[in-house]
Amino acid sequence: MIKVTQLTKRYARTTAVDQISFEVAKGRIVGFLGPNGAGKTTTMRMLTCFLPPSSGTATVAGFDVLDRPLEVKKRIGYLPETPPIYPEMETSEYLQFVGKLKGLSGADLAKRVDYVCGRCAIADVKSKLLGKLSKGYRQRVGLAQAIIHNPDVLILDEPTAGLDPKQINETRDLIKDLAGEHTIILSTHILPEVEQTCEQVIIINKGKLVATDSVRNLQARARGAESVLLEVAGRPGSFEASLVLQKLEQLPGVSRVLCKEQMDARAVFEVESKKESFIRGDLARAIVQSGWDLNELRPAAMSLEEVFLQLTENETSTPEEKPAEVQAS
Amino acid sequence: MRNVWIICRKELGSYFASPVAYILLIMFGLIFGFFFWNALGAFVFESIQSQMSGQSFPMNLNEWIIRPLLSNVGVIGLFFIPLITMRLFAEEKRTGTIELLATSPVRDVEIILGKWLASVVLYICLLLFTAINFGFLFKYGNPDWKPILVGYLGLLLQAGALLAIGTFISTLTKNQIIAGAVTFGVCLLLWVLEWVSGYETAGWARVLAYMSVITHFESFAKGVLDSKDVIFYLTVIFLGLFFTARSMESLRWRS
Numbered sequence: 001m002i003k004v005t006q007l008t009k010r011y012a013r014t015t016a017v018d019q020i021s022f023e024v025a026k027g028r029i030v031g032f033l034g035p036n037g038a039g040k041t042t043t044m045r046m047l048t049c050f051l052p053p054s055s056g057t058a059t060v061a062g063f064d065v066l067d068r069p070l071e072v073k074k075r076i077g078y079l080p081e082t083p084p085i086y087p088e089m090e091t092s093e094y095l096q097f098v099g100k101l102k103g104l105s106g107a108d109l110a111k112r113v114d115y116v117c118g119r120c121a122i123a124d125v126k127s128k129l130l131g132k133l134s135k136g137y138r139q140r141v142g143l144a145q146a147i148i149h150n151p152d153v154l155i156l157d158e159p160t161a162g163l164d165p166k167q168i169n170e171t172r173d174l175i176k177d178l179a180g181e182h183t184i185i186l187s188t189h190i191l192p193e194v195e196q197t198c199e200q201v202i203i204i205n206k207g208k209l210v211a212t213d214s215v216r217n218l219q220a221r222a223r224g225a226e227s228v229l230l231e232v233a234g235r236p237g238s239f240e241a242s243l244v245l246q247k248l249e250q251l252p253g254v255s256r257v258l259c260k261e262q263m264d265a266r267a268v269f270e271v272e273s274k275k276e277s278f279i280r281g282d283l284a285r286a287i288v289q290s291g292w293d294l295n296e297l298r299p300a301a302m303s304l305e306e307v308f309l310q311l312t313e314n315e316t317s318t319p320e321e322k323p324a325e326v327q328a329s
Numbered sequence: 330m331r332n333v334w335i336i337c338r339k340e341l342g343s344y345f346a347s348p349v350a351y352i353l354l355i356m357f358g359l360i361f362g363f364f365f366w367n368a369l370g371a372f373v374f375e376s377i378q379s380q381m382s383g384q385s386f387p388m389n390l391n392e393w394i395i396r397p398l399l400s401n402v403g404v405i406g407l408f409f410i411p412l413i414t415m416r417l418f419a420e421e422k423r424t425g426t427i428e429l430l431a432t433s434p435v436r437d438v439e440i441i442l443g444k445w446l447a448s449v450v451l452y453i454c455l456l457l458f459t460a461i462n463f464g465f466l467f468k469y470g471n472p473d474w475k476p477i478l479v480g481y482l483g484l485l486l487q488a489g490a491l492l493a494i495g496t497f498i499s500t501l502t503k504n505q506i507i508a509g510a511v512t513f514g515v516c517l518l519l520w521v522l523e524w525v526s527g528y529e530t531a532g533w534a535r536v537l538a539y540m541s542v543i544t545h546f547e548s549f550a551k552g553v554l555d556s557k558d559v560i561f562y563l564t565v566i567f568l569g570l571f572f573t574a575r576s577m578e579s580l581r582w583r584s
Contacts, residue, residue, distance in 0.1 A: 048432040051581055073434040084429035086339075088346040100335045101433040145429070 001026045001153060001183040002047065006056035009042050016042040018207040019056065024200070026152075029179040031194035031201045031215075032187035033308065039207040040187040041081060044155050047185070048078045061152050074103065077151035077182070081158050083142025087131025091122060091141055094130055095148060102149035116144040120174065136167035143174065147182070154178065156186040160193060172197050191308055203308060227273070228280055231296040232287055233266045241267040244292065251286055253279045266295065332435045336443025337450070340417070344451055349416075353409055353451070358458040364401050365462040368394045390472040391552070395463065399480040399550050402459055403543070406452070406488055407516050413451055414495025415509035417444045418577075422503045431581070441496065441573045448492045449485070456484060476552025483549020486562035487542055491516050493569025500576040516542075 002024040009017040017039040024030050034040050045051040047058055049069040057064060063071040086094060092113060099109045117123040120140040125133055130141065139159065146154055159175065160168045175186060176197050188194060194201055194215065201218055203210040211218060232244050241262045248257045253273050261268040273279040280297060287294045344350040372393050379388070421427040430440050460481075466472050495512040502508050523541035525534040538544055542565075545558040 045428075050428055050431050070434045070436070073432055076432065078428070078432045080425055080428045082425050084424070084426040086343065086424075086426060088343055093342070097335070097339050098429065098433070101332070101430070101435055103434060 001028075002058070002060055002185070004043075004047070004056070004058045007043065007046060007053050007058050008055045009039070009046060009051065010054040016207055017046070017053075017204075020204065020207075020209045021056075022202050022209065022212045024183060024185065026183055027180065028200055029176070029184040029186070029198050031198035032185055032204070033189070033191065033194050033201055034187075034204040034210075035189055038189075038204050040189075040204065041157055042207075043204070044078075044157050044185070044187060048076055048155055049073055050078075074149070075152045077146035077149065077154045079142045079146040079154075079156045079159055081161065083138045084145070085130045085138060085141060087129065089130050090127050091130060091133070092117070092126045094141065095144060098145040099148045104149055112148050112150070116148050119147070119178075120144040121170075136163055136170075139163060139167070139171060140174075143171070147178065150181070152183060154182045154184045154186075156184065158187055158189075160188065160190070168193075227299065228271045228283060229260075229268065229296070229298050230271065230283060230287070230294065231266060231268045233293040233295050234291070236265040239265040239267075239292075244287070244290075245269065247286060247290055248283065251279065251282050253282065332439040333443045333446065336430075336435070336440055337446045340444050340447030341450060343416075344447065349412075350451060350454070353412060354454060354458065357405065357409060357455045360405055361398075361402065361459050362462065364398060364405070365394075365459075368398055390466055390470045391476055394466065395472060395477055395480070396550050396552075398459070399477075399484060400546065402456070402484055403487055403546055404520075406455070406484070407491070407520060408513070409455065410452070410488060410491045410495055410516060411509040411512035413448045414492055414499050414512055415505045416499070417448065417496055418499040418573075419502055419505045419508045422500075422580075423505075437574055437577050441570055441577065445489075445493060445496050445570060445573075448496065449489055452488045452492065453485070456481065473552075479552045479554050480549055482554070483546050483558070486549075486559065486566075487546050490542060490562045490565035490569065491519070493566045493573070494519075497569050497573040497576060500573055500580065 002022075004023070005021050007017060007020045008015065020039075020043060032040050032043070042051065046053045046065065047060060049065050049072050052066060057066070059065070060072045061075045063075070065072050089097070095113045095116065096109060099112055104112055117126060120143050122137060122140050122144055125137055125141075130138065133141065139162075143156070143159065146156070156175065160171050163171060172193065175184065178184065186197070198215060200212070200214050202212040233239070234244075241259055244267060245257055245259055248254060248269060248271055254271055255274045256272040258270045258272075259267055260270050271279065271283060280299075284294055284297060372388070372390075375393070376388050418427070421430065431437075463472075463477065467474075494515055495508075498512045498515065499508045501511075519540065519542045521541070523538040523544045526538035526544075539561075542562075545561045548555040548558050
């Protein structure tokens with residue numbers, strides 16, 4: 001749906017975006033991740049034909065952003081960092097204006113306005129002035145305006161910035177909900193957001209592409225091995241955590257065991273496997289066979305936060321070892 | 330064309346949803362009302378004087394009231410035009426809504442034309458106030474309406490030109506005050522350029538005087554439709570809007 005090759009944006013003194021290439025498949029929801037000032041907004045602005053690229057190409061639904069901007073704009077819904085609303089307009093008036101701008105008219109327009117109002121839960125503020133709305137509502141009106149013409153591609157620039165936790169959750173749910181119909185790119189510098197909402201991540205830093213991959217692969221790649229958290233319990237009095245530790249360490253495929261927490265008759269361990277060995281079954285069997293209870297066993301996924309820090313640090317410490325540019329699946 | 334109309338409607342909505350349009354209308358109405366009352370008073374005074382002295386000569390409403398007043402409307406407009414155009418683009422740049430317009434499937438030209446057209450429509454609303462006053466002249470007197478029509482056409486063209494310049498200046502800044510102040514300065518300069526013709530007849534002075542927006546209005550005020558002056562105003566309108574388009578384009582390359 002979106003194809004970006006060697007996209008570059010240079011300003012007089014700085015290069016905001018430096019030869020970024022990535023692809024996004026139809027119907028995907030992609031997180032565009034990077035610290036502030038990494039070039040996220042600039043890239044999005046180039047995709048939405050707001051800024052022309054200095055070099056490189058970007059195509060949306062097969063149309064080049066430089067050669068066929070009108071075709072691209074018809075297929076894109078864009079929510080900038082601050083929702084582009086006119087404070088002196090009423091919500092429905094505003095949505096009608098945007099709908100007309102995007103080429104809707106008549107009964108079609110009225111239907112879409114009703115639809116997006118329901119979808120974004122703003123029906124109750126339809127006749128209120130936009131200037132009087134709370135931040136959360138404004139953001140939702142911004143989303144509503146982005147989807148009013150049912151675009152193939154949705155580009156959302158930090159859609160949850162400045163919202164309170166409840167609103168953030170609502171917005172995320174809404175975005176996830178929209179993912180089936182639209183291809184979505186959302187930018188953020190909040191990592192859990194990507195973990196929760198996105199299938200694919202594009203990480204950029206200082207204008208350069210650091211990694212693009214699925215969330216799961218990125219987490220796995222950062223460590224390269226499986227890591228499991230397990231809680232083991234025994235009879236009070238006769239339970240010794242060190243014994244469990246020993247037992248776990250002897251298992252084949254285990255590279256490291258850490259006792260993270262120890263209570264009366266329970267203990268929590270973090271077990272890390274050797275590369276490419278799958279140990280969860282062995283762990284469970286070993287513990288049960290030794291007469292202990294297995295209270296909990298779950299994969300200790302590395303948070304994207306760690307992945308992100310690791311990737312961006314790699315970039316600065318060992319520049320010659322470029323992080324693999326895995327093509328998005 | 331449809332998009333031009335959508336943008337124009339939206340701009341007019343903004344003018345009339347906020348107090349801006351009403352304040353401009355009221356102020357303009359008050360000021361012009363005073364001018365009209367004054368001109369009428371002077372006219373009545375003069376005609377009584379001429380009758381008292383016994384040598385009554387026919388006094389013409391068109392010549393005595395309408396022609397000077399139409400020129401005055403132009404001058405009053407000079408103060409109002411920056412107030413009309415200053416927000417057109419500066420406001421959208423400040424609040425970021427320009428991003429919405431620029432990423433919608435609309436051409437830059439359509440955005441610019443729509444906004445300029447809205448400013449012209451608001452100016453026409455101001456002119457309607459003056460028409461009310463002239464209406465009284467038709468009720469109690471018998472002025473010739475054809476020169477008035479030509480005069481209004483001249484006012485419209487003159488304002489269209491200054492509004493186009495104001496639209497252009499509004500794209501240069503995010504700050505409405507700056508846009509307004511610069512527009513006012515430029516309009517005023519274009520107004521007084523013809524002064525040089527008072528003491529200088531060299532080529533450069535003639536060029537400067539020609540560029541003045543007021544010299545081209547004189548014929549309209551007299552009720553004469555001169556194609557040379559019409560073309561002058563149309564050229565300024567075109568240039569103003571053309572530079573607006575260029576400025577919007579450079580906005581994208583720079584920002």
